[in-house]
Amino acid sequence: MKRPLIRGALWVACIAALVLGATLGAATPPKVQFTDTRLKNGLRAIISEDHTAPVFSIAITYNVGSRNERQGRTGFAHLFEHMMFKGSENVGSGEHFLLIYNNGGDMNGSTSKDRTNYFERLPANQLDLVLFLESDRMRALDINKTNLDNQIGTVSEERKQGVDNQAYGKTMEAIDELAYKNFAYRHSVIGSLDDLRAATVEDVAQFFKTYYAPNNAVLAIVGDVKTADCLARVRKYFESIPQQPAPPDVDMNEPAQTGERRQTIDDPLARLARIDIVYHIPQSLTPDADALSVLSTVLSSGRSSRFYENVVRQKQLSSNVGAGAGESRGPGLFRVAALVNPGKSVADLEKAIYEEIERVKTGPIESWEIDKARNTAQRNFITSLGSSLNRAVMLSQLAVFYNDPGLLNTRWQRLSAITAADVQRVARQYLTPENRTVVITNPKPAAPTTPADHEKGGR
């Protein structure tokens, strides 16, 4: 992942108060100012002042996601996220969230294929509290069998709630398993229940040591703080946490796909058939990924999109056709998903989707469609600045992913450069039959006796 840095290393950048938009014209989005400091132990700390409200947000992104997991230990990064709330040397099990909420804050953590993050939002006078809590668990997490068993129970219910007990829950896992050959992205973030149950205290301890090191994390604080004072406190709480050897690199190479892959799933919880189609595409923040982002707007964003107008409204084959690619540090997927309307055929819907894709490749793309993509990117950027938490999450994530938190300010502009010709080029290059994986989910009437065929390796 080579990313052009805006300007070299930026360990100590400007110290400037952030005054969002106060002196800027309406059309110019405000610029978020921040400082960027590397502590002695390798922890990177980004601080951005904003005195709009007596509130600040903090986010810590650890450079570990399900892509770092090995076979037989799927779901580990996410299980670990749960363990981070079960106590550390000076904080009892559950005390973390009790203290955050009791003092008026909110918090959470999340795990993706590419990273794990933890974040809190608090009234301005509780900076020490959250720095204490976050540093204590980075320094000395309390890993024991009781907590582990308890959270395996919780995660297994989370899996059921989000996957096993939902219509199409299996579909989302099946499509990645079919499309990817490389294990890193092939398996789901939540992982398998069997693997989770096999997790040992030793596994968790080793995982912690490797990935939850200060040099493998970026911390961002945004809001009603004073930069110099805030940085001094960050040093006080975090700088003595020992650095660890860098975690091993992950092989992200995905072999080129040379022919369509296809699978059909019977889903007893579904009512309508569904089509999922994915295409391999490059990682985010590449020119082709940018053009594909504009393509997704043209195809599926809103009621003026081509999928909506032609497939949903005119042909009435589906009530909704979605398309797009999420952020991906490694080889990405452009996903199309559509439910089949009652009484319509899967084949007709699939054909209609391909017709729209072909029409992009060969026919004209109108200028308003390109304007729409550009304006949408600008609006989304401006709207996202309203929340200090969002800024903190993005600053730390962009630093981890691309070594460039400044992308927060500039990234949306990348789409301005995309032309209709670019969109057609990437459609022709990536949205091809041999590069696609298709999963059809058919509703299956509930069989009278189906012995726990839903739970993987049911006990």
Add this chain to the structure above:
Amino acid sequence: MLTRRTLTIVAMLALLCAAPLAQVATQSAAGQAPSTKGVVVKGNAPVSSETLKVKLPRPQEADLPNGIHLMVLEDHRLPQINMQLQIRGAGGYYDPADLPGVAGVTASMMMEGTTTRNTRQIAQEQETMASTVSVGASLSSESAALTVFSLADNFDKSLDLAADILLNPAFPEEELARYKTRQRAGLAQLRSNPSFLAQERFARVVYGDHPGSRVMPSLDVIDRTTREALVAFHKAHYVPDQAIVALVGDISFAEARKKIEAKFGGWKKAGVTLPAVQDPPPIGPSKIYLVDRPNSVQTSLIVGTQAINRTSPDYDVVSLLNSIIGGGPTGRLFLNLREDKGWTYGAYSNLSAARYRGVWMASTEIRGDVTEGAVREILNEVDRTRAERIPDKEFLDKKRSLVANFALSLESPAAIMGNYITSRIYNLPADYWDKYPERVMAITQDQVQPAAKKYLEAGRLQIVAVGDAKKIGELLKKFGTVEVYDTEGKIKIGS
């Protein structure tokens, strides 16, 4: 220019935190469970006891001649404007009895064409400039809402489009037919969702035939809705007499007023008075309802009852009570069912109150074999709030949590405006939000216990479970007679 008032967030009164807490064991001792079940408190973390003073911005307001009440909260940090137009009388509460759901269809269909724009033009115009203009009406609410969200530069064009949608909808037959097709697919899809099935049954159980019971229109209503019904509903209900227009963002009050008068000044007052809103009939004795969803690997559970009106003087007390039982991860339900038992990903309770009597409900999704235990634990937690005084520390923590959390909303002008819209809708006193912190801090345990007895009466709690009847049907019978429904909402077994 904002009118600002100083408000002291009393949250951090030097109250607590001085004394380190006794460690609480995770395992509940025989007898009463500790209030912080599932949590170990070491008490080492530094907590600030400093009093935080904040200023609560206040919108500027005006009454326009046609009845519109205008509210503007200026916020020039970002070049964007958010507008909400609430049309009281146009929500599903006022649906004709024979066509429940028509308000929602009317609102959606207003997006499908005006006398001068077709549906495609409406979509293309707003999406090209990345504005959002939409109309919606919930099936159980008094109001419909037209919302506009746009960058400041595009606000005039967005407002122009919004006014056209509001005042000149065409309700084209062809689009209505297409809308019905999409709705049928959407409804089929919803019926696969266990949370929806639980909500739908619960609403029916607590509200009976009252409009509060409506969650989604039935297929039958979708089929029977005609263009004429939409035209008639729009004509009768989309009137400015009791409308609220609330703007937040990069616009001055004077400018906002000028624009709203220009676009909506010609919207004629109808001079109608709305019929008084009625409470639902009192809820009957506790009963158990099972929605049989074959192949479910979890039980989606709701336990709840009718509770309180938004305008009740007890509202703050019941809110606090709700927060103690199941407000977020520090509520007793989460700590008990998730942190202590590991049975679920989450367990929460929720209070929803309107002008008519609303509901309190606890909900969770647990593995099937602990369904019985989960029902028991939820009932126990409610019982405890009636039977036991809330421990001092927990009570104070909860109050501080509510009040200090109020500070976070200051980051979001839209959230602040939401509070003022609530005040306006329910006729709350002018200083209602200024006094919110002190009001909450003044609540005592002696008010909470009677409120639990009054509003969460033991004999009135209803139990709704969605799951595989083969696996959980027998377990539920331990709590009483079970009425069983299929996923279409049709009764299979019971009275």
